[in-house]
Amino acid sequence: MFPMNQPFQINAGDGLRLELLMPDEAPRVFAEIDRSRAHLREWLPWVDAAVNARQTRAHLRESIEGFARGQGFSLGLFEGDVFMGMIGFHAFDMANRLTSVGYWLGEAYGGRGRMTRAVIAACDYAFKERGINRVTIRCATGNLRSRAIPERLGFVHEGCQREAEWLYGQPVDLEIYAILAREWAVRKAFQPGQG
Ligand SMILES: CC(C)(COP(=O)(O)OP(=O)(O)OC[C@H]1O[C@@H](n2cnc3c(N)ncnc32)[C@H](O)[C@@H]1OP(=O)(O)O)[C@@H](O)C(=O)NCCC(=O)NCCS
Numbered sequence: 001m002f003p004m005n006q007p008f009q010i011n012a013g014d015g016l017r018l019e020l021l022m023p024d025e026a027p028r029v030f031a032e033i034d035r036s037r038a039h040l041r042e043w044l045p046w047v048d049a050a051v052n053a054r055q056t057r058a059h060l061r062e063s064i065e066g067f068a069r070g071q072g073f074s075l076g077l078f079e080g081d082v083f084m085g086m087i088g089f090h091a092f093d094m095a096n097r098l099t100s101v102g103y104w105l106g107e108a109y110g111g112r113g114r115m116t117r118a119v120i121a122a123c124d125y126a127f128k129e130r131g132i133n134r135v136t137i138r139c140a141t142g143n144l145r146s147r148a149i150p151e152r153l154g155f156v157h158e159g160c161q162r163e164a165e166w167l168y169g170q171p172v173d174l175e176i177y178a179i180l181a182r183e184w185a186v187r188k189a190f191q192p193g194q195g
Contacts, residue, residue: 008067010075012121016114018075018087020067025076026057028083032106039107043143045167063088070094077105077118084109087118089126097133099126103146116149123153124188127181134180140165140172150177154187 008020021029030053033040041047050056059074067073074088085105092099101122105115119137126132137155139146151157155177163171179187 008075010121010125012077012114012117014117015079016117016121017078018118018121019078020064020073021060021076022064023057023060025083026053026060029053029060029076029086030056032083032085036104036107040104041168043140043146043167044104045165048168072099075122077109077114079114084114085118087115087122089122092130092132094131097131098136099130099132099134100136100138101126102137103149110145116152119149119153123179123184127184132181134178135184136176136178138164138174138176140167141175142172147175147177150179153179154183155179156183 007022010018012018030050033047033050033056037047063072063074065071070092072089072091074086076086077084083106085103087101087103090100090102101119103115103118123135126135135155137146137150138161139150141160156179158176158178161174161176164174165172
């Protein structure tokens with residue numbers, strides 16, 4: 001459904017780009033997960049199960065297939081040749097024009113607004129290129145750094161799903177943030193410098 005003859009990239013500004021990763025990138029993606037394991041594990045339920053680059057390769061293959069079929073996919077964050085983390089669309093529900101976004105950054109790369117810019121670029125893509133009407137981000141209640149991203153970008157806090165995620169032996173509540181295409185357009189008109 002989508003062309004695969006050239007690398008798919010989204011420019012997020014200031015030298016940051018989002019790129020569909022090929023399976024042979026698996027070793028360095030896994031190396032970053034491994035380096036940042038304690039940091040990522042606090043909020044991501046899949047980290048303990050990520051034990052080798054072979055699994056990462058399988059995940060990247062699924063992502064490429066998802067992209068090719070018009071379904072969900074993940075993109076790597078890069079500055080130059082440096083891989084920093086990932087952002088992904090969980091799915092595209094085109095009947096209802098919905099998508100949701102998830103993300104992680106290697107521990108060394110936080111605190112500089114990179115993921116905020118990546119989310120701006122991902123939302124621009126979803127609204128402009130994919131005809132999406134609503135983008136959702138769900139964050140654990142205690143994950144204040146993650147929650148700060150949709151809050152910074154003007155997403156509406158719609159509520160809390162109680163015990164909606166199982167995180168290493170205990171449930172956590174998830175805060176739901178969403179923004180609509182028309183709200184994004186207004187936001188862009190008033191903050192043209194951002195993204
Ligand atoms: C969630 C996560 C990606 C947030 O990372 P982050 O570095 O806080 O987010 P950003 O890259 O957008 O950077 C924002 C920070 O940079 C600062 N910043 C600097 N320049 C900035 C700019 N131009 N724009 C926005 N923020 C900027 C912000 O003030 C903020 O720092 P602060 O928290 O000290 O105030 C990261 O903590 C992470 O990977 N956590 C583990 C995985 C996870 O929780 N994933 C989300 C699951 S829902």
